[in-house]
Amino acid sequence: MVKLIKSSQAKRFKSIPRIGFEMRREHPTICVSSKSTDYVMMISSNISEDLKNDYFQLNVSEKIINFEFVTCGFPIVAFHQCDKEVVFTSIHNYFLDLFGNTIEYEWTITDCQFVVPRVPHSSLILTFWTTSTAKENMERLEAIPASTIIKHITTIYWRPAATLKPESKFYQAESIKIQQDNLSVPVNLGSFQGRQAFFRCDRGRISNLIKFVNRWKSGKAFQRLEYLEIIIDDENIVPNKILNAIGVKYIDATKTPPTHTLPKV
CATH class of the missing domain: 3.80.10 (Leucine-rich repeat, LRR (right-handed beta-alpha superhelix))
Structure with missing residues (x-):
């Protein structure tokens, strides 16, 4: 599936200069950049036991992650706060495999939410x-x-x-x-x-x-x-x-x- 996506979207991928991991808030977001603006790709939330049945799970770089698709048009990744670093590291590695190292993977971090990724590129x-x-x-x-x-x-x-x-x-x-x-x-x-x-x-x-x-x-x-x-x-x-x-x-x-x-x- 990944190979099919890469081959069919190769031209589109070349127009993406940067993927941003905005980690300064309690609920981080992931954005994809174009030449003129940033688009929210994914937001995050604390996992809720009340909504547990509404989640669907995906294997992201060998890590099972909970997602919920909401009316705003992009998925919410749900996790316990103690798993934040592992979750976003897995997402980073998945994007790296999908887009390669030709784009920039930018993490924005504050000392109040100091999560330093140990990821390549x-x-x-x-x-x-x-x-x-x-x-x-x-x-x-x-x-x-x-x-x-x-x-x-x-x-x-x-x-x-x-x-x-x-x-x-x-x-x-x-x-x-x-x-x-x-x-x-x-x-x-x-x-x-x-x-x-x-x-x-x-x-x-x-x-x-x-x-x-x-x-x-x-x-x-x-x-x-x-x-x-x-x-x-x-x-x-x-x-x-x-x-x-x-x-x-x-x-x-x-x-x-x-x-x-x-x-x-």
Whole structure:
């Protein structure tokens, strides 16, 4: 059956660039992307003993999973919360067998629902919130397989359990976005190895900012960095002091400034 589907739908499969596993909610969803939008393929729910007779079961990558087809037009996968990781890993592996590794399998995860898949050909988008002080979550982050691409990490007023080491998986993300309200958060942009960095803070050490930008400009560090955005919401900071220190050149207002197109990560 799988071979028949592959052969009959080969052209259609080529138009699918990405399948997304949205794991940030209590009831995750699976979406398939087209060039212009995302379509919900499947949603999930806690299994209900009252509706047990309404479920049908399928063997998905050697895992028996309960499904229910509802009026909204797509199936609901039903499971006990303790089985969440196993269920979605099985679905991922089934899609991998069906679509192959020519499309992207993107898992979006938050530290409140920290389920890190141990599956091949996957990329991760992680969000860490203020509540992320659990040592267990940090251990899960560092245990992410080397074969998994960490596509993007966002931190929002984050308080990690310990200072991040320079070799942390955090700094290996292709893109990071950090928002913090003080200088005590133990995140050091100087260890970043990715392509894009966005940083916003209520207060900041100007000397560190100047050092970072000058190291980047010199070519001695951050060779992969393509785009950097830093916003410091502090009225006491004089912008010209920073601009002069990093050697920003004056551009005549009557001339067209050089453009920089942000590559897509």
